[in-house]
Amino acid sequence: EPRYSQSLERGLAILSCFTPKRPVLGIADIADELGMSRSTTHRYVITLLALGYLEQGASRKYRLGLRVTDLGMSALNSTGLREHAQPYLEELRQRTSYTVSLAVLDGPEVLYVDRARSFRRGQGQGGLDVRTGSRLPAYCTAMGKLLLANLPESDLRELLASIKLTKQGPNTITSKKALREELEEVREANFSVDDEELAKDLYSIAAPV
Numbered sequence: 496e497p498r499y500s501q502s503l504e505r506g507l508a509i510l511s512c513f514t515p516k517r518p519v520l521g522i523a524d525i526a527d528e529l530g531m532s533r534s535t536t537h538r539y540v541i542t543l544l545a546l547g548y549l550e551q552g553a554s555r556k557y558r559l560g561l562r563v564t565d566l567g568m569s570a571l572n573s574t575g576l577r578e579h580a581q582p583y584l585e586e587l588r589q590r591t592s593y594t595v596s597l598a599v600l601d602g603p604e605v606l607y608v609d610r611a612r613s614f615r616r617g618q619g620q621g622g623l624d625v626r627t628g629s630r631l632p633a634y635c636t637a638m639g640k641l642l643l644a645n646l647p648e649s650d651l652r653e654l655l656a657s658i659k660l661t662k663q664g665p666n667t668i669t670s671k672k673a674l675r676e677e678l679e680e681v682r683e684a685n686f687s688v689d690d691e692e693l694a695k696d697l698y699s700i701a702a703p704v
Contacts, residue, residue: 505531506539510548513559515630521556567628577609577627580704584611596625597704600642603658604630623694634674635663637689637701644681645703651678666691 512525526536540557543549547562580597587595594613598605607629625631633639643651660669668674681687689699 502539505529505535506543509536509539509543510559510563513557519552519556519558521554525557564628580609583704584609587611588613596638598638598642600633600639600646601630603633603654605633605636605639605642606630623697631693632658632663634658634660635667635689635692637687637699640678640681640689641687641701641703644678644687664691664694664697668692 508529509525512520512528517524522533522537522540525531525540526533529536540549544551544557544560547560549557550560551557576597576599584595584597588611592614595611596607597609598607600606607625607627610625610627631639633643643654646654655671655674660667660671660674662669668677685703687701689697689701691697693699
């Protein structure tokens with residue numbers, strides 16, 4: 496019977512330590528988060544560095560390397576979803592002149608599969624740098640609420656139990672009871688709205704495809 500590789504698990508766990516909120520980490524940060532010794536952590540980090548999955552910046556700290564981006568984009572492209580949806584996103588952008596996005600649910604987050612940006616001046620994302628491959632909390636985005644609303648009840652219950660609803664924008668829903676009621680409405684209406692729930696002055700609408 497093939498043996499489980501703890502080394503591989505640890506290497507991947509190191510990559511998972513890097514998040515949008517903590518994009519740069521030192522050996523001590525990683526070791527503390529994973530409960531590993533600093534010498535072991537350093538050995539894994541040097542290997543990931545040599546393979547291009549990590550890059551070393553100033554002050555001997557590390558960030559994810561471009562090889563990780565290549566893997567992520569390969570995963571997105573392998574679904575065929577991006578390729579299939581692109582002409583429809585482009586047509587919708589042309590017809591509405593607004594930014595149009597396509598996303599899938601990945602645990603408690605929405606993962607942006609593709610995005611066609613608006614031509615309108617000042618039609619940004621309220622300071623958010625959202626692009627293909629970005630992840631955002633599902634509970635405070637239009638696409639996320641739509642996808643959550645259509646989950647099987649058991650999956651939704653499990654997911655809601657595991658997340659904390661923190662305030663992101665002026666109107667973020669922070670009560671799980673209120674979110675459940677909102678998801679019921681979304682399920683019935685078959686579309687969803689983000690009314691400054693993710694960020695101030697940001698509004699969006701989502702429909703299933």
